[in-house]
Amino acid sequence: MADRTIIRFEHVTKQYDDDPAVLNDVSFEIERGKFYTLLGPSGCGKTTILRLIAGFIEPSKGKIYFNGKVINNLPANKRQVNTVFQDYALFPHLNVFENVAFGLKIKKMKKSDIEEKVKEALRFVNLAGYEAREIREMSGGQRQRVAIARAIVNEPEVILLDEPLSALDLKLRTEMQYELRELQRRLGITFIFVTHDQEEALAMSDEIFVLNEGKIQQSGTPTDIYDEPINRFVADFIGESNIVPGKMIRDFLIEFNGKQFECVDGGFHPDESVEAVIRPEDLQITTPEQGKLQVRVDSQLFRGVHYEICCFDEDGNEWLVHSTKKAVVGDNIGLTFDPEAIHVMRFGETEEEFDKRLEAYEEAGHAK
Amino acid sequence: MRAKRKLANVYLIVIFVILYAPIFYLMYYSFNSGGSMHDFKGFTLEWYKEVFHDTRLFIIVLNTLVIALLSAAISTILGVIGALAIQMLRKRQVKNSLLTLNNVLIVSPDVIIGASFLILFTIMGIKLGFISVLLSHIAFSVPIVVIMVLPKLQEMSPTLVDAARDLGANRWQVLSKVVLPFITPGIFAGFFMALTYSLDDFAVTFFVTGNGFSTLSVEIYSRARQGISLSINALSTLIFLFTIMLVVGYYFVNKKTGKSNGMGVRGR
Numbered sequence: 001m002a003d004r005t006i007i008r009f010e011h012v013t014k015q016y017d018d019d020p021a022v023l024n025d026v027s028f029e030i031e032r033g034k035f036y037t038l039l040g041p042s043g044c045g046k047t048t049i050l051r052l053i054a055g056f057i058e059p060s061k062g063k064i065y066f067n068g069k070v071i072n073n074l075p076a077n078k079r080q081v082n083t084v085f086q087d088y089a090l091f092p093h094l095n096v097f098e099n100v101a102f103g104l105k106i107k108k109m110k111k112s113d114i115e116e117k118v119k120e121a122l123r124f125v126n127l128a129g130y131e132a133r134e135i136r137e138m139s140g141g142q143r144q145r146v147a148i149a150r151a152i153v154n155e156p157e158v159i160l161l162d163e164p165l166s167a168l169d170l171k172l173r174t175e176m177q178y179e180l181r182e183l184q185r186r187l188g189i190t191f192i193f194v195t196h197d198q199e200e201a202l203a204m205s206d207e208i209f210v211l212n213e214g215k216i217q218q219s220g221t222p223t224d225i226y227d228e229p230i231n232r233f234v235a236d237f238i239g240e241s242n243i244v245p246g247k248m249i250r251d252f253l254i255e256f257n258g259k260q261f262e263c264v265d266g267g268f269h270p271d272e273s274v275e276a277v278i279r280p281e282d283l284q285i286t287t288p289e290q291g292k293l294q295v296r297v298d299s300q301l302f303r304g305v306h307y308e309i310c311c312f313d314e315d316g317n318e319w320l321v322h323s324t325k326k327a328v329v330g331d332n333i334g335l336t337f338d339p340e341a342i343h344v345m346r347f348g349e350t351e352e353e354f355d356k357r358l359e360a361y362e363e364a365g366h367a368k
Numbered sequence: 369m370r371a372k373r374k375l376a377n378v379y380l381i382v383i384f385v386i387l388y389a390p391i392f393y394l395m396y397y398s399f400n401s402g403g404s405m406h407d408f409k410g411f412t413l414e415w416y417k418e419v420f421h422d423t424r425l426f427i428i429v430l431n432t433l434v435i436a437l438l439s440a441a442i443s444t445i446l447g448v449i450g451a452l453a454i455q456m457l458r459k460r461q462v463k464n465s466l467l468t469l470n471n472v473l474i475v476s477p478d479v480i481i482g483a484s485f486l487i488l489f490t491i492m493g494i495k496l497g498f499i500s501v502l503l504s505h506i507a508f509s510v511p512i513v514v515i516m517v518l519p520k521l522q523e524m525s526p527t528l529v530d531a532a533r534d535l536g537a538n539r540w541q542v543l544s545k546v547v548l549p550f551i552t553p554g555i556f557a558g559f560f561m562a563l564t565y566s567l568d569d570f571a572v573t574f575f576v577t578g579n580g581f582s583t584l585s586v587e588i589y590s591r592a593r594q595g596i597s598l599s600i601n602a603l604s605t606l607i608f609l610f611t612i613m614l615v616v617g618y619y620f621v622n623k624k625t626g627k628s629n630g631m632g633v634r635g636r
Contacts, residue, residue, distance in 0.1 A: 076533040089531035103535035
């Protein structure tokens with residue numbers, strides 16, 4: 001359905017002078033009422049996308065659509081989006097009420113209406129009664145909420161959040177993650193959230209765009225991206241992973257570490273070189289005889305929820321294991337895993353090709 | 369340790385006494401009925417009376433104040449615009465060269481500025497007097513305002529402007545509702561600096577005043593050359609007190625506006 005789409009990027013490139021492009025031929029669609037996350041390391045172009053949507057910068061090439069209309073040259077103050085900035089960007093000379101009322105006052109709204117709306121917005125972010133406070137009297141988390149209230153009070157169709165949680169401590173950050181997600185559900189408007197924190201992205205999003213070097217590497221739901229990363233970058237960036245080179249003997253049979261294992265991926269050429277990903281939590285420790293892999297425990301860290309055990313096999317490949325059971329450093333142990341735990345990645349496969357292959361072999365699987 | 373501290377304090381006190389002694393000496397003899405600056409014969413307010421009855425002097429004081437206030441106000445406006453323009457420049461090289469040009473004007477000797485203005489005004493055929501003095505005062509005050517306002521602008525996070533635009537403010541509203549309030553302390557500081565520079569300028573004014581127009585510093589200079597009259601002492605005392613009042617006033621303004629600064633969490 002076309003009208004579910006609110007923002008569309010069509011082959012958008014952003015380039016400053018003769019420097020390499022910050023954003024390189026990016027196309028995607030954003031649907032109404034969902035929580036999106038742009039995830040990637042710093043310098044990957046995620047903030048550039050946000051600034052393009054907000055209207056602080058214009059694309060060098062390509063088109064940006066908002067509600068079906070091209071908005072390439074529409075200035076920021078005429079756009080139906082509001083931003084929550086990384087440093088909050090609250091106006092220091094105004095108090096909480098005046099900060100939140102800023103946008104409404106510019107729109108020349110009636111005074112009584114402004115008062116009502118600001119109060120409601122502050123109630124929404126649990127800051128009722130803080131109207132007369134000065135910004136400098138507010139804590140980091142409270143400033144964060146003022147910034148959110150200032151954005152939602154304008155009733156925008158899209159709210160952009162630029163790493164808004166990065167300045168908060170861990171506990172507050174986790175709390176705010178819940179609050180933001182809850183807020184988005186209650187308001188029902190589109191959130192586009194920028195972060196470099198993969199846990200944050202996995203916890204909050206309906207849909208994640210993983211970016212690197214100015215390109216979208218992969219997009220999908222958090223489980224899609226976690227379970228089926230498309231390439232080494234995504235596998236490595238999202239969560240921890242063991243990545244080993246391997247060879248597809250035929251569909252559903254992979255060879256690595258000199259052994260053959262059953263797996264659930266298909267659609268490959270026979271004897272194609274690939275990479276296999278196994279998440280550390282999918283590896284179980286067992287005796288060397290029962291194990292599919294034999295490794296030597298090199299080091300061990302207690303992480304609270306689990307032990308992070310670092311092992312090496314005979315070929316020198318590193319294997320990271322998350323286990324609730326302790327291992328003994330220096331011991332030889334066996335590692336075992338299910339066929340489903342192996343995820344096979346083709347070299348240089350694009351998202352489109354990946355999806356196509358997935359569909360093809362799933363159909364083939366059903367046909368059997 | 370303690371002895372060292374004491375020594376440092378003594379040093380400081382001595383320096384300040386030496387710096388202020390001539391002023392207090394001058395103030396002391398402004399009350400001398402003897403009419404000279406060596407023997408103190410008796411206390412009198414006669415010299416002050418003379419100052420207050422001198423209508424020519426009164427007009428000159430008014431001139432000086434009008435020049436100072438007008439030039440400070442105009443140069444503040446120009447200086448703020450200049451600082452905004454410099455801040456907005458993208459190219460670092462252009463920015464730095466403009467700043468350097470600005471700073472050269474501040475450090476270059478008044479005599480040279482005064483002489484060059486004299487040449488300029490004569491070539492352009494501008495009559496020396498109120499206008500020429502006002503123009504030259506504005507000219508040497510603008511760089512001072514720029515240098516006072518610019519740090520405030522640099523302190524301001526660029527996301528504040530983005531945020532205002534994001535909330536629907538047009539360019540003018542961004543300026544009037546966000547930028548100007550933020551840099552107000554800098555604007556005040558610049559205004560007061562321009563005011564004091566204008567009030568006590570001698571060299572530049574000396575070059576560009578014509579007949580029939582004079583400011584206080586030039587007038588005191590010419591009177592002091594004619595011979596000693598203690599009314600000059602009285603006048604100097606009054607100016608000194610006025611300056612002290614300005615400084616105290618500036619301190620309070622700064623303290624009041626300074627409170628709302630130094631805020632804003634800077635994420636990384």
